[in-house]
Amino acid sequence: MASDSNSSESQRIAQQRLRIIAGHLQKHKDDDSGTIATECKAEANKGTVPRKRQEIMKWNGWGYSDSKFLFNKKGQAEFTGKRYRLSGMVLPSLQDWFENTFGASVNHKSPATPALNASAVPPASLNEAFVEDLKATGIPFSHEAEDRVFRAHGHCLHEIFALREGKKFERVPDMVVWPNCHNDVVKIVELACKHNVCLIPYGGGTSVTSALECPPEETRCIVSLDTSQMNRILWIDEKNLVAHVEAGIIGQDLERLLNESGYCTGHEPDSMEFSSLGGWVATRASGMKKNVYGNIEDLVIHLKVVTPRGVIEKSCQGPRMSTGPDIHHFILGSEGTLGVVTEVTMKIRPIPEYQKYGSVVFPNFEAGVACLREVAKQRCAPASIRLMDNEQFQFGHALKPQVSSIFTNFVEGLKKFYITKFKGFDPHQLVVATLLFEGDRERVLQHEKQVYDIAATFGGLAAGEDNGQRGYILTFVIAYLRDLGMDYYVVAESFETSVPWDSLCFSLLLSFFRVLDLCRNVKERINRECKERGVQFQPLTSCRVTQTYDAGACVYFYFAFNYRGLADPVHTYERVEHAAREEILANGGSLSHHHGVGKLRKEWMKESISSLGVGMLQSVKDYVDPDNIFGNRNLL
């Protein structure tokens, strides 16, 4: 995990320094732009992400170039690199699982195009006047093919698949700019308005809603505004427990820098290694530990947003206001259609004294959901509680690294024997909930007991810290696994929703939940659609409950299939996902819990928020951005 830094003893000096810098910056806040701009450039870039992202990240897959899964000569799976706990390890069971689950074979490869074919990239159509004016500001920019292509996509299946296949691009940004601070953004937006240039904000590039795709019908010059260099913590206010941060900072840097001062935000979306603060705001992100820290909308105290009409911000940092509808909520979830979030003041917390993972095994998914519902009802959810279904449980097992000692092997065997033979759990039914507790030691232990007691009433058995931790590691490597699948004719994707509990519980054997009905119906719909659309192998459909709320839960689906024999696997995939989304909506699920709408789910917006609701959003857009400068055409 990226956050398991041990620097809980706060580094006072670093903190001091940060505060000095922050104070310094604040003093100059409203000075004329010239000085600030120089200051912007004077600061060295301390972020993880360089301007040339392709130097450390894959251009056609997930994550770092040095980290990937592969099947070695012996046919065993390995995870390369040094960055993760799994890095450099051999995963002996993965191959069997992979071949059995998908009907795939390590002998049938579907390799990706090795490098970007520059001729497949449409030439940049530049707005010369804009470029001239931009040069005068000294803000760095580029119109190299690699830079432009990198910002033409997020991580939707069809986007990555097209990159791997070396398909011709219809539309990519014509240039990329890298503002260094708020004032740079102000200048860029002013110039864009002046020259009628289309701006598409780009944060971490982890969108899975086609939000970064350039509208093919856009005839103006498209400029990708990459915020990655705006990555500083401007100040930390320990009195009020807030930090003022530039919105381009990515999750792991934010956590690392705050940890240096003894703080954290506690906001940990699964994509936090790469996704940015501004992106979280723009999509209404949710973090795994929201039970303790809240979702992004709970964390934001103040926002600064540059729009074609000027800068929006509130005049104070009061913790709650009754000043009409909250204007932050026009920005939260606006998906880059109104402007660029440049600075965010957000809540911070001292790093928790103690952290403990845990896990509980349940005889079946129904029992697990019933337990999560009870935990939510008693409002005693740990920082994170997630319930994986049986498919994911088995998948997790397939990712166990080689065990060196016979003793561990023996203990594992014993555990398995206890659960399946002694307790009578069916290995093809049982599911596991992973838990993460945070706080001071005593309270964590108390809390832990409370949760395990509830679990026990639903037939749950505590299954150790290791299993829990493994569940969370999986979160970070699962995106890498999709690339492995794509090397062997397997396409995969995930999608999510939120849904009311609607519980109806008779006994351990018999409980009804809307959550369960939704999971079952969506899986069945996927299976049926795959069959009808000629998918020749049984697809993998798996789900997990990743968040609990008083009134419902967030459910996350994984869906993958072997596409050998299909003419257009991406199209097939998209039709199936479309059907799955319709099923979700019909079963009372929402259009999205935290991924957003982008362009992928636009067609359901009216149905979701009513045409009047769409009209309200449209009128805000029309007022704030009448010339559609922020022309990514997401959402509406």
Next chain:
Amino acid sequence: KACTPNYSPGRGWPCFNTDPMLKRDCFEDILEERRNSSDLKYALRCYAPVLYKGVTPCKANMLKNIVLQSDQLHYVINQVSQESGEAPDIIQEEASVILEEMAHRLQISTVRCFAFALSKAFKTLFQHVCVNEEGIQRLQQAIQEHPVVLLPSHRSYMDFLLMSYILYTYDLALPVIAAGMDFMGMKFVGEMLRMSGAFFIRRSFGGDKLYWAVFSEYVKTMLRNGFAPIEFFLEGTRSRTCKSLTPKLGLLNIVIEPFFKGEVFDVNLVPVSISYERILEESLYARELLGVPKPKESTSGLLKARRILSEDYGSIHVYFGQPVSVRSLAQGKVNRSTYNLFPRHIPRKPMEETQSFVNDTAYRIVRLQEDNMVLKPWVLMASLLLQNLEGLELSVLTEQTVWLRGLALSYAAFLDWPDQAPTAKVVSSSLALHRGLACVSGDRVSLVVGEPLGPVTPEEALFNRAVSVLSCASYRNQVLHVFLRPAMLAVAMHTAASSKKNEVYNCFSFLWDMFSNDFILCPGDTVQDFEEACYLLVKTGAVQMPQQDIVMTDIGQPTLSFFNGLLEPFLQGYQVVCRYLCEEASEGLTEKQYIPAVRSFAVKLILAGNLRCYEVLSSDMQKNALAALLRGKLPTQKALLARL
């Protein structure tokens, strides 16, 4: 011991549809095996049906507990308690009494008893009991995938025993069956039926919220969990006329709702068509329709039952239709997300969209039942005899029957005509089986009129004749669904002022509306039915459609006049009802008085020689005619009379 019935494929019953476009399955005779091996062994054989997603069958008591503890029921209990001021405990107690009265107590031992006894009975009563095995295989598949609802046609008390018998024979999950409370009158029989899977519902419980809640929750619980296929009769009651009855929607609404609420992925509706060559209740039904009291159930009744056992009732065909997926049907018709904004345990009246979907579905299922009803040659002969009540030459009857056979086949009737046998043989053996209804004296075939015991009044003689006419009509009615649309077109052509297509259509549409209680006409299908009728009449060469006209061809006369004759009794019947209402009916006529009053009005007309139609004496027709008038779609009674 073999777990599954083992029939050699070579001995299959012959397929008898000649239209290659219509894919219908072949039949197997399940009695053949029974005649060749021990019934006792059969009743005791191992029975291990496949279940829905491998659920463990649930004990009847546990099922009751689930229902009584359900949020749905609790909600209604609290509601009723608030309205009535009674304590919830008392209402809860009431609910439990209702459930006790309702619930089935399916026991395999009782089923085995039935299996033994029915084997014996069926072998005596029937020549064959034929089942389409492909349908059984489809059903077996469907049971494993989604909750299944069996929807058989209802012509006889035998229906549900027969269904369970067949499912037991094929090692399929035994259904739980919604039965009318009237069975409970017979104490012992009622309990036996209960133990073979029947659950009992009151015939009417309109305003009783609690009853409705218990009932619907009971059915839904069984469905949601897939404990057993649910079986009920869409028509609500046995059809005394052998015409399909207008479907009742209550239970269908209940079994479809879990799908709309997302509680199940899909529900499979399986239409089952049960066709009897001779119905056990044949003359009982005619008497009932005529308002002649049933013979008392007593020792004499038992003696009569023995007489039934000594008669030959021909064969039964049971056709399990293609399972109909509610999900596919509802695709694009019902927006399920409208169910999202209400708690699922609070009962709600179905929305308009849903109601019309359920109504539509019900009609379609009944039409599917009709389509797969097996028709015997006698059905065609009965249609001809009824148009010639004075009787006709055997040779003419034979010739016309052959002609009608051709017509029926070209209209895709599911006709069981023994191809190998010469026509004369087919006709004579049909007459032999139905010797109670028709007789050949010399060369003439005519309807049999029940032998009067001693001197009779003219009225009694009239009723005796009416019994045979109505009995015979119940056979003709079986073929009506095949001929109905072209026949209405023929009548429309006959009555329309000109041959202009739109005028004919107006007449057709008038008839269509008028007859929508008597026949299964899917709501809103007027245009489609008109087009189908045109297509069929043109296809058989009876009608031409130059430009905007519809005209009879040179060879169309026999077809069109047969069709006019086919609907004649109905037209006359409606006419008589109208005349009665115009001429005789007094203000403040109650529904109770209506039937006897119309009946005596018609009797007078017949005795005076002014009316030759006996079918108007049928209470079924009288009720339908009244309903058509009450529906108010028809202009006025006088106008109706004028048009007829």
